[in-house]
Amino acid sequence: MRRCGALVFALRNARPVSKTRTLKISIRTRILVMVLSLIAAIFLVVLAVFNLLVGEYIKASVNEQLREALQVLSDMGNVQGPPPVSQPPPDHRPEFIPDMRRLPRGPIGRAEAVIVSEDYELLFPDPGLNFIPNHDEISAVVAQLEAEGVDLRKAEILRLKVSDREYYLVSVPMPGGLSYLVYYIDMTAITSFSDRLNTVLSVVMGVAGVLAFGIAMFLSDRIAAPVRELKRLAVRIGKGDFATSALNYRDRELAELAESMNKAAAQLDAYDKEQKTFFQNVSHELRTPLQTIRCNAEGIAHGILDPRRSSRVIMGETDRLSEMVEDLLYLSRIDSITPSGRTEQHDLRELLSNCAERQRSLAAERNLQFIFEFDGEPVNLLCDEKRMSRAFSNLISNALRYARSTITLACRQENGRTTVSVIDDGDGIAGEDLPRIFDRFYKGSGGKHGIGLSIVESIIEQHNGKIEAGNTGKGAVFTIIF
Numbered sequence: 001m002r003r004c005g006a007l008v009f010a011l012r013n014a015r016p017v018s019k020t021r022t023l024k025i026s027i028r029t030r031i032l033v034m035v036l037s038l039i040a041a042i043f044l045v046v047l048a049v050f051n052l053l054v055g056e057y058i059k060a061s062v063n064e065q066l067r068e069a070l071q072v073l074s075d076m077g078n079v080q081g082p083p084p085v086s087q088p089p090p091d092h093r094p095e096f097i098p099d100m101r102r103l104p105r106g107p108i109g110r111a112e113a114v115i116v117s118e119d120y121e122l123l124f125p126d127p128g129l130n131f132i133p134n135h136d137e138i139s140a141v142v143a144q145l146e147a148e149g150v151d152l153r154k155a156e157i158l159r160l161k162v163s164d165r166e167y168y169l170v171s172v173p174m175p176g177g178l179s180y181l182v183y184y185i186d187m188t189a190i191t192s193f194s195d196r197l198n199t200v201l202s203v204v205m206g207v208a209g210v211l212a213f214g215i216a217m218f219l220s221d222r223i224a225a226p227v228r229e230l231k232r233l234a235v236r237i238g239k240g241d242f243a244t245s246a247l248n249y250r251d252r253e254l255a256e257l258a259e260s261m262n263k264a265a266a267q268l269d270a271y272d273k274e275q276k277t278f279f280q281n282v283s284h285e286l287r288t289p290l291q292t293i294r295c296n297a298e299g300i301a302h303g304i305l306d307p308r309r310s311s312r313v314i315m316g317e318t319d320r321l322s323e324m325v326e327d328l329l330y331l332s333r334i335d336s337i338t339p340s341g342r343t344e345q346h347d348l349r350e351l352l353s354n355c356a357e358r359q360r361s362l363a364a365e366r367n368l369q370f371i372f373e374f375d376g377e378p379v380n381l382l383c384d385e386k387r388m389s390r391a392f393s394n395l396i397s398n399a400l401r402y403a404r405s406t407i408t409l410a411c412r413q414e415n416g417r418t419t420v421s422v423i424d425d426g427d428g429i430a431g432e433d434l435p436r437i438f439d440r441f442y443k444g445s446g447g448k449h450g451i452g453l454s455i456v457e458s459i460i461e462q463h464n465g466k467i468e469a470g471n472t473g474k475g476a477v478f479t480i481i482f
Contacts, residue, residue: 027227028220035216036209043205047198054194062168062185065111066157113183114138115174120146123179141167141184152180160184166191226254233261242269286324289317328451343382348420349374349411351385355392356409359400368403373410381418381482383463391459394452395422395478402426402476418482428471437469 112134115124122142125135144162145152152171160167169184226249233245242265247258296313299305356363356370363370381388399407403424410421429437438457453469456478460467465482 026220027224028217031220031223032213032216035212039205039208039212043201043208047201050197050201051194054197058187058190062187063157065185066168066170066183111183111185112138113181114142115179115181116142116145116152117179118152137165137186141169141182145182152182164188226251226258230254230257230261233258233265237261237265237268240272242266242272286321289321289324292317293321324451343384345380345382346385346388347378348381348383348388348418349379351389352392352409352411352420355389355396356407358393359396362400363407366400366403367405368400369406371406371408373408373412375412377413379411379413379418381463387459388463391456391480392420392422394456398422398452398478399424399426399476420480421477423472423475423477425475427475428473429469429476434469438467 114122116122120142122138125138127135127139140162141160144160148160150158150160150171153173155170155172157168157170160169165186165188167184167186169182171180171182173180226247229245229247233247236243244262244265245258247262249255249258293314296305296310300307300310353372353374356372360370396407396409399422403426406425408421408423410419410423412419438453457467460480463482465480468479468481470477470479
């Protein structure tokens, strides 16, 4: 049985071996999920890093600007000024108005300064001057300070939310301790700018997602379509249709896969044809001895043939059948997909001489002599002892049928090559027989059933070697090269 039989059978009768089924996802879905997940992850990372950097920049700039304001106020004597008074002046105006022009005006946001009493009453600018451009904003900031009960005595940087506007501020006591200067920065503009950037990033992410979706769909189709074609080719091969397909892909991996599948289909086609020929030859080879046995048995039953003579014919044909069946079974075993046997290091000189020794009695009956031409050093090879002995025995048996007086057995190892030769001094191999000498069921002149040499070739090929047949001018020679 050839390998193709087992392989085709497996393809046709393949069944899942696992009882648990996992959810199958198409290539298109997998690519879409991976691409969109990657874009979403990149967007979230960029957004988080952007907001973190913007927040840290704002915080650092505001802190620096407010610290500068505190230093300016300290230099102007707002913290350590004249002795405090028990009551503010009758008009509730502060005794000391700092030079607001000296307060820092950084690039982060619009900075303002006001003076309030400890009861959160606006003292400066004068609340009665309604024409001040930002009068409503100042009033709202002071009202929020009162609403949240901000401790104005602590010279700490605070964050204040007033309606839809956001401020950073710091307060320091004025001389006398009954009023406080509040220096604040309006961060609404830069916060709005940050929000707009986040919106723009979101829009960019959406556009990138749409583009990625389209590209992923295109790529998945480019990948999935060839896979579906290759799947149809595999199904067709599994059904026994071994015709190759003209699949041509630009992607190297897909092109190599298609080429490999076409090669596999061609090899399976050749194996399938060889298998059919094999069975036809087997049926033909078995039919002849069976017919001979039947005829002799019927002749004995009807008293037509001599029982003793016919019995010898029947026994001979039975032996021939037994030998043929044994060879067929052995051929099936060595051609199986899962090789059996154990490989070890063996001295080929010893294996060859043992095979010759087992057939020495048959050689003596035919007045044949063995000549050994072996190397003095061991000729070791990693091989299966039983199979290699079978190959050597078949070659020696073949030589015994054709030799006139001598059979030469040679075994040498040189330059990394191991050669084994079996030479007889017979008539040699006919020219028309040489190309087909190893074909199964091909019988040349004097052949038995055409299986012995094909077994030798299969065994040698399984051991990564090759066998050649030829003539020496004085007989036939079979040379094995490892």
